[in-house]
Amino acid sequence: MRFLIIIPAHNEESNLPFTLDSLQRQSFKDFKIVIVNDGSADNTSEVIRKYTDQDSRFETVNLQKSLHQPGSKVVNAFKKGLETQDVNMFDVICKFDSDVIFPENYLEKIDKAFRSNPEYGLVGGLLYVEKNGDWVYEGNSNKHHVRGPVKAYRKESFIQMNGIRETLGWDNIDAILLQNLGWKEVVLPELHVHLIKVKGTDYTIKPAEYYGKYFYFLGLNRFLAYIASFKEAAKSKSVSFFFKIIGSYENYRRKKLELKISEQERKVINRQRWEMLKQKWLKM
Template structure:
């Protein structure tokens, strides 16, 4: 199964070489990599040229800088890269970040998982970050969810869900939609991917405004959004954090901001969230 790997990059001259080197060193060699230079103002184009000049598997797409909208920016760049390729030439479509380091057998094990399990639609490894000079599990999500920087889709599942959505929350929306279509999302826990941008940082802490917008664009109804806000507030041990999140969520509702998911997809997401709530909290 040939891989198509799309890597959006904006001002990543320091990190991108680590990502591209780790892909060049893969034990599995049948892939094409498209690096989408999203309006970089540093030497990212020069870094990309070093690889495209000496390895025909590497290509580049140059864009004017996308509008800085969390979630949508990176998906917009990804889609622009995707548009340049004939998907008939590939069996696996990947959206990778430009600041990760893959183990040498990453693609090999991803391909093996897809070949041996025809119901696998989305596969990836686990993210690790540097903390106190050690690489530790990132912990920003459960270990059964494939994170945004390391997404690998079976082409058929990717096409069936009509690609990924250009919105905040896209990297959860895809998994929910695929599951509803009968595809499995699978994390290969022994595949440790190093996330190099956030050295020593607590990657789990995000501002209240982010969470409010995230819950809105994910399509959560008011009840589920408030429950999710309460969960984040408990993590932060802050009552005010809860009210700031719901304030951001309600502001989005008031403005009636456009959702990038259909009404049916919104129902699917809310049903999945409600079922998860019943299992974990209500023990139903």
């Protein structure tokens, strides 16, 4: 299978070489990489040039700096990169981050999984972060969900779901839509991807404003949004956190901001969330 790998990058001069070096070292060689330089103000462009000058599999797209919007910024950059390529020339479409280090057999294992399992639509490994000198599981999601930095889609599944959405929550929306279309999302736990991040940073801690906005753009109805808000507040053991989240959610509802999913897709997402709620909480 032939891979198209698109990597959005903004001010990643320190991290990007680790990502690109790990891809050059892959045992699987049939891929093309498009690095989308999203208005970087550092030396990201110079870093990219070192690879595009030496390896014909590497290309770059330069964008003006886009406004920072969680989810939408990175997807916008991804789409700009995708527009420069003929998707029909590839079998697998990857959205990778610019601050990860892949094991040398990553693409080989992904290729084998797709070829051996025609029902697989989305495949990826697990993210690990450095803690006290060791690499440990990130734990920011369940181990059955392919995280945003390491997405690999079968081309047919990607086309059927109309690509990824330029919105907060896109990396959950894709999995739900693919499942509804009959495709499987599969994590290969033996593939450990190292996520480079600033020491002391905890990406699992997010403000109430974020969750309210996330639940709105995910398309959750009020009942499910309140349940999800309660779940997040319970983690923090804070009643006030619950009210802040639903306050944020209701604020976005009042504004009636445009969702990047259709009404039918919104129904699919709510139905899937309800089924998860029944299985995990209600034991039905």
